[in-house]
Structure formats: C-alpha cells, structure tokens
Amino acid sequence: xxxxxxxxxxxxxxxxxxxxxxxxxxxxxxxxxxxxxxxxxxxxxxxxxxxxxxxxxxxxxxxxxxxxxxxxxxxxxxxxxxxxxxxxxxxxxxxxxxxxxxxxxxxxxxxxxxxxxxxxxxxxxx
Numbered sequence: 001x002x003x004x005x006x007x008x009x010x011x012x013x014x015x016x017x018x019x020x021x022x023x024x025x026x027x028x029x030x031x032x033x034x035x036x037x038x039x040x041x042x043x044x045x046x047x048x049x050x051x052x053x054x055x056x057x058x059x060x061x062x063x064x065x066x067x068x069x070x071x072x073x074x075x076x077x078x079x080x081x082x083x084x085x086x087x088x089x090x091x092x093x094x095x096x097x098x099x100x101x102x103x104x105x106x107x108x109x110x111x112x113x114x115x116x117x118x119x120x121x122x123x124x125x126x
Contacts, residue, residue, distance in 0.1 A: 002067045007032065007051070008041035013068045014077040016053060016060070026053065050084065057096055058089040 005013075008023040011032070017023040026032050027041040031054040034043065045051065045064050053060045066080040104111070111119065 002069060004044035004046045005067050005069050006041065007034070007039055007043045007045045009069060010045050010064070010067065010080075011051075011053070013071045014080045015071070015074055016055075016062075031055070056093075058085070058093050060085045060089070 008020055008027055011017050011023040011026075012020040017026065023032075024041040027039060027043075030038045032039055033052040034045065034049050036052070045067065047064050047067060049064045051062050051064065053062070061084040063082040063084055064080070065082050068080050072080070
C-alpha cells in the first residue's frame with residue numbers, strides 16, 4: 001500500500017484532469033493548493049490532505065481518502081477522494097452556464113447572418 005504519491009499523478013489517476021501533463025501544468029500555474037499553499041507537481045500527497053483545484057469558474061475542494069498510482073475508472077475514482085466543494089460553487093457554475101449558453105440542435109447547420117445578429121444582440125445585453 002502506498003503512503004504518498006506525486007500530486008500530478010494522483011490528480012490524473014482520480015480523473016480530476018484528463019492527462020498528467022494537464023495536471024502538472026495546473027500545478028505550475030498555481031491552480032492547485034494543499035492547505036491553501038500553492039504546490040509544485042512533485043509535491044507528495046497523503047491520505048487526509050485537503051486539495052483545492054481551481055478549474056475554470058469554480059474551485060473544487062477534495063480530501064484524499066486513498067492513494068492510488070494508476071488511473072482507475074470513474075466509479076472507482078470517487079472512492080479515492082471525498083468532495084468537499086460547497087454546493088454554492090456548483091450552483092454558480094450552473095447559473096453561469098444558463099446565462100451565457102448558446103445551444104443549437106445538432107445537424108441544423110451554422111447560424112445565418114440574421115441568427116448571428118440576434119445572438120450578438122443578446123450577448124451584448126447581458
């Protein structure tokens with residue numbers, strides 16, 4: 001049983017990031033914090049560490065419950081971490097998607113010039 005592992009590898013293994021490179025880049029750019037301290041990709045994580053990950057408009061907070069070194073399925077990945085993100089973060093993300101969301105049905109083609117003008121007017125009013 002592992003006691004600790006690199007944070008970039010753990011974030012990739014539990015499917016927070018799609019690739020290990022993306023996890024490493026997030027660490028380099030200061031988007032990953034352990035106990036409110038920015039960390040490098042080589043930082044070791046242990047069971048019980050609380051990690052904050054700034055992803056787009058929200059900041060996810062997770063607690064490490066299991067140290068794994070290989071990427072696992074999404075169903076097993078949930079067992080390796082406990083989501084501590086406040087529900088307000090998810091509500092804010094949902095609200096942002098509703099306010100500035102363009103939805104076009106698949107297969108109807110590109111918007112016409114008239115459609116583009118309407119979309120532009122709507123976006124400028126928000």
